[in-house]
Amino acid sequence: xxxxxxxxxxxxxxxxxxxxxxxxxxFALADGEPLGEVPVGSHPVHATTAAGRTFVTTMGERAVxxxxxxxxxxxxxxxxxxxxxxxxxxxxxxxxxxxxDALAVVDxxxxxxxxxxxxxxxxxxxxxxxxxxxxxxxxRRAGVVDxxxxxARDRPGAVDIGAGARVQGVAVGPDGDRGYxxxxxxxxxxxxxxxxxxxxxxxxxxxxxxxVIGAAAVGADPYDLVVTADxxxxxxxxxxxxxxxxxxxxxxxxxxxxxxxxxxxxxGGERWVLDAAxxxxxxxxxxxxxxxxxxxxxxxxxxxxxxxxxxxxxxxxVDIADGTVWTAETGRYPFGSVVV
Amino acid sequence: MIPDDAPDxxxxxxDPDEREPDPASTRRGLLRAxxxxxxxxxxxxxxxxxxxxxxxxxxxxxxxxNVAHFVGPSxxxxxxxxxxxxxxxxxxxxxxxxIYGARRVPFDAITSRESTDTGLVPDVEAIAAAFxxxxxxxxxxxxxxxxxxxxxxxxxxxxxxALGHEGSIRVLNGGLSGWNGRLGTGSRDRVTPTEYAPDPxxxxxxxxxxxxxxxxxxxxEGPGLVDVRAPEAYLxxxxxxxxxxxNDRHGHLPGAIGVHWVGNVAGRRMTEPxxxxxxxxxxxxxxxxxxxxxxxxxxxxxxxxxxTLRAVGFEDVRVYDGGFGEWANVEGDRGRYPVExxxxxxxxxxxxxxxxxxxxxxxxTG
Numbered sequence: 001x002x003x004x005x006x007x008x009x010x011x012x013x014x015x016x017x018x019x020x021x022x023x024x025x026x027f028a029l030a031d032g033e034p035l036g037e038v039p040v041g042s043h044p045v046h047a048t049t050a051a052g053r054t055f056v057t058t059m060g061e062r063a064v065x066x067x068x069x070x071x072x073x074x075x076x077x078x079x080x081x082x083x084x085x086x087x088x089x090x091x092x093x094x095x096x097x098x099x100x101d102a103l104a105v106v107d108x109x110x111x112x113x114x115x116x117x118x119x120x121x122x123x124x125x126x127x128x129x130x131x132x133x134x135x136x137x138x139x140r141r142a143g144v145v146d147x148x149x150x151x152a153r154d155r156p157g158a159v160d161i162g163a164g165a166r167v168q169g170v171a172v173g174p175d176g177d178r179g180y181x182x183x184x185x186x187x188x189x190x191x192x193x194x195x196x197x198x199x200x201x202x203x204x205x206x207x208x209x210x211x212v213i214g215a216a217a218v219g220a221d222p223y224d225l226v227v228t229a230d231x232x233x234x235x236x237x238x239x240x241x242x243x244x245x246x247x248x249x250x251x252x253x254x255x256x257x258x259x260x261x262x263x264x265x266x267x268g269g270e271r272w273v274l275d276a277a278x279x280x281x282x283x284x285x286x287x288x289x290x291x292x293x294x295x296x297x298x299x300x301x302x303x304x305x306x307x308x309x310x311x312x313x314x315x316x317x318v319d320i321a322d323g324t325v326w327t328a329e330t331g332r333y334p335f336g337s338v339v340v
Numbered sequence: 341m342i343p344d345d346a347p348d349x350x351x352x353x354x355d356p357d358e359r360e361p362d363p364a365s366t367r368r369g370l371l372r373a374x375x376x377x378x379x380x381x382x383x384x385x386x387x388x389x390x391x392x393x394x395x396x397x398x399x400x401x402x403x404x405x406n407v408a409h410f411v412g413p414s415x416x417x418x419x420x421x422x423x424x425x426x427x428x429x430x431x432x433x434x435x436x437x438x439i440y441g442a443r444r445v446p447f448d449a450i451t452s453r454e455s456t457d458t459g460l461v462p463d464v465e466a467i468a469a470a471f472x473x474x475x476x477x478x479x480x481x482x483x484x485x486x487x488x489x490x491x492x493x494x495x496x497x498x499x500x501x502a503l504g505h506e507g508s509i510r511v512l513n514g515g516l517s518g519w520n521g522r523l524g525t526g527s528r529d530r531v532t533p534t535e536y537a538p539d540p541x542x543x544x545x546x547x548x549x550x551x552x553x554x555x556x557x558x559x560x561e562g563p564g565l566v567d568v569r570a571p572e573a574y575l576x577x578x579x580x581x582x583x584x585x586x587n588d589r590h591g592h593l594p595g596a597i598g599v600h601w602v603g604n605v606a607g608r609r610m611t612e613p614x615x616x617x618x619x620x621x622x623x624x625x626x627x628x629x630x631x632x633x634x635x636x637x638x639x640x641x642x643x644x645x646x647x648t649l650r651a652v653g654f655e656d657v658r659v660y661d662g663g664f665g666e667w668a669n670v671e672g673d674r675g676r677y678p679v680e681x682x683x684x685x686x687x688x689x690x691x692x693x694x695x696x697x698x699x700x701x702x703x704x705t706g
Contacts, residue, residue, distance in 0.1 A: 062556050062594065079556030080594050080678045099682040100594060102675050118674025121576070121591065121681050141578075141681060 017044030020332025032326035040065040046336035048086040050108035057083040078104035087126035089150035096123040119146035127170040138167030144207045145181050147199045157199025158207040159192045169224035182222045189234050190215045191249050216249040226264045235261035267320045292327040299337045308334040401514030409651045410513045424480045428492040440522040443474040450499035459548030460662035462502045464538045472536035478506045485512035488608035494643040504539035515608045545661045552676050558595035564632035567596040568642045574598035576681040587668040591681035601641050603689025604648040616652050624687045628654045635660035
């Protein structure tokens with residue numbers, strides 16, 4: 001779920017990692033004017049901000065990159081290849097190292113590696129509970145969601161999502177009592193108890209399926225999911241559908257007719273689907289906002305979206321009401337942006 | 341200190357500490373030598389007749405050029421009375437046929453490890469006792485052979501080095517099949533045991549903690565690190581036969597490059613030295629002047645790469661004796677001992693391990 005942001009301010013800028021050119025490209029949010037590029041290391045994919053700095057995961061490195069307000073660029077070694085996703089809790093950044101089996105814990109103030117937390121192999125997305133008391137990291141190899149205590153910096157246990165599961169997307173409901181995991185290999189979504197003692201009750205840290213509440217089939221090749229107060233949405237990229245469930249994974253609807261749906265945003269009372277194979281956003285009720293090109297990733301800014309057109313080397317600011325505000329050329333393969 | 345049995349340069353009185361070799365010159369010298377070196381003799385006295393004689397076989401296994409540790413049958417023939425010959429094969433093969441006067445290595449004992457606060461290390465007391473049982477003394481010049489030059493042979497060489505063996509350590513290229521001298525058979529000959537007093541060469545191995553402190557630096561700012569297992573094991577390929585199912589985790593140590601150890605061996609001989617230099621220095625981009633650590637699933641196979649790298653001139657090669665088996669199954673804080681499963685470097689290594697023993701011997705040879 002992409003969170004809503006505040007209304008755009010004229011001096012804000014968009015920083016977008018360009019995976020193919022190893023740079024962080026900067027644009028004025030107001031009008032898309034290019035403001036420069038920052039070399040950040042091999043295969044940058046996601047950016048975030050913390051402690052007044054901008055951080056970029058670089059999947060081709062054993063490090064993440066930090067950009068200081070004065071423009072200084074530094075590396076924080078993770079020790080493990082493939083830093084991909086950020087999660088923030090307890091004043092620290094938790095970085096999934098997707099080519100290994102660890103979360104790197106980075107202090108954004110001192111720019112140091114605090115420690116690494118061992119998790120299932122090839123961790124990907126990391127969800128944070130609303131009170132930041134727990135992190136949930138999905139493993140693409142081990143078929144588990146590791147539960148991490150960010151204060152103790154340890155892993156009390158893991159939820160077993162099922163043999164052969166490849167966990168991509170992970171999310172926690174707004175109440176924090178229920179978690180969800182997308183099993184890409186099994187084309188399903190799994191709901192689990194995300195209460196504080198959902199794992200490790202008996203002191204054992206071995207994965208257990210005890211917290212699993214239920215599972216449901218979804219469209220082919222699912223990747224991510226979106227959880228709202230009373231709904232769970234799972235785009236099926238392979239067959240162009242979006243499954244809509246209630247919080248207990250009871251099927252509400254299957255929305256069809258998309259090409260390759262990848263994400264969903266609630267804006268203006270509508271649910272808008274980002275499509276990686278169609279040049280436009282389409283709402284579940286049939287509304288359409290045309291865009292310059294298909295979008296793979298988007299970042300919400302108020303009622304607008306900064307859309308990364310990965311295959312077309314473009315980035316756009318899209319207003320749901322007014323359409324595309326601006327489009328700018330980027331380096332190759334723009335990915336997960338951050339608005340600063 | 342591991343004895344260096346590289347060919348003498350004729351300046352026996354030189355003080356090694358006062359020599360300042362130019363690394364580039366050393367490297368050029370090795371490459372030149374490697375280019376002209378061969379372990380497979382071209383001459384065949386009976387080739388025109390399509391007949392291979394024992395002399396032909398022996399000739400194929402001769403070693404020339406600037407190659408340490410490996411020697412051919414003629415060297416052994418010339419020095420037979422001056423070296424202790426150790427047979428690294430199993431008891432059955434040993435009884436069937438062996439180099440006359442050879443003593444059989446108690447193989448299980450020389451793979452012994454002990455647990456320390458920093459991880460598993462060679463159990464030098466147990467290893468020393470094992471060599472003492474077969475009458476080896478620290479200052480003996482030793483030659484090891486097997487069915488080929490596989491990892492049983494190289495483990496034996498490593499075990500001696502780990503004890504700080506003072507005498508030279510050599511390996512017979514081509515194994516027993518290359519030897520056309522006198523043979524023995526039947527039960528082993530009686531030998532007088534010795535009290536082997538080890539002087540452990542701790543620089544020959546590294547521990548789990550030594551590696552953990554350097555995670556993130558391998559093959560970059562830190563030491564070289566080579567995973568000698570099959571590529572499928574290195575990558576942790578799901579359901580691959582090469583995976584050790586006793587391991588909790590699969591993959592490799594962060595930053596390690598994968599070079600399967602069988603690339604060191606061509607049939608029963610060591611791979612042509614020029615190819616080995618290309619493999620490890622050219623393709624794997626290892627620094628011969630720096631520290632290189634090798635590891636496998638256990639502590640046997642990596643010794644093939646340990647000896648091979650030393651043979652072609654790498655100066656500081658060490659074995660992680662605990663191996664991936666220890667790393668993958670470590671208890672507790674696994675974030676300190678991460679593994680990687682993707683996106684690293686696998687160097688293609690062609691090789692085959694010859695030998696006549698598929699019965700009860702170690703998987704590859706010896």
